[in-house]
Amino acid sequence: MTVPSLGIGKGGKSQIATLVERHTRFVMPARVPYDRTADRVALVLSRRIGDLPEALRRSLTWDQGVEMAAHAQFAVATNVPVFFCDPHSPWQRGSNENTNGLLRQYFPKGTDLSGYTQAELDAVASKLNRRPRQTLGFKTPAEVLDQVLNTGGALTG
Numbered sequence: 001m002t003v004p005s006l007g008i009g010k011g012g013k014s015q016i017a018t019l020v021e022r023h024t025r026f027v028m029p030a031r032v033p034y035d036r037t038a039d040r041v042a043l044v045l046s047r048r049i050g051d052l053p054e055a056l057r058r059s060l061t062w063d064q065g066v067e068m069a070a071h072a073q074f075a076v077a078t079n080v081p082v083f084f085c086d087p088h089s090p091w092q093r094g095s096n097e098n099t100n101g102l103l104r105q106y107f108p109k110g111t112d113l114s115g116y117t118q119a120e121l122d123a124v125a126s127k128l129n130r131r132p133r134q135t136l137g138f139k140t141p142a143e144v145l146d147q148v149l150n151t152g153g154a155l156t157g
Helices: 038-049 073-076 090-101 118-129 141-150
Strands: 002-008 015-021 028-030 060-062 080-084
Touching: 002 090, 015 038, 015 090, 028 038, 028 090, 028 118, 038 073, 073 080, 090 118, 118 141
Parallel strands: 002 060, 060 080
Antiparallel strands: 002 015, 015 028
């Protein structure tokens, strides 16, 4: 299961979409240029989720934001079903809430996100994916992802 979120920048005028693979905690941010319309967010997430191995693209769980109004378009384009959390229930997306906290170390609230390139976002993701996590037994998300891929995509635990 993959959980996405949308980080909103200064004045609500810039945004970054983030995919987090729940089992491995592997994070993949995506630059969302111009605006956060449902069609644009669906397109950006469709392209970015294609970077995950197929075995890890089993579902996507979103909160109740209007930016996923085009969820059917996303599901058709990716063959990934979309599920929604209950309103006002961030604990149902704990992996993502934790990752958002980590991303705030690089992009504090009030930051204009429009000036960051995809390469810069990927560099931040690389740092996060090489950072040991207690929840992963102090392995890094990259290590756990490699283990999953080396076992033919089998998710355990």
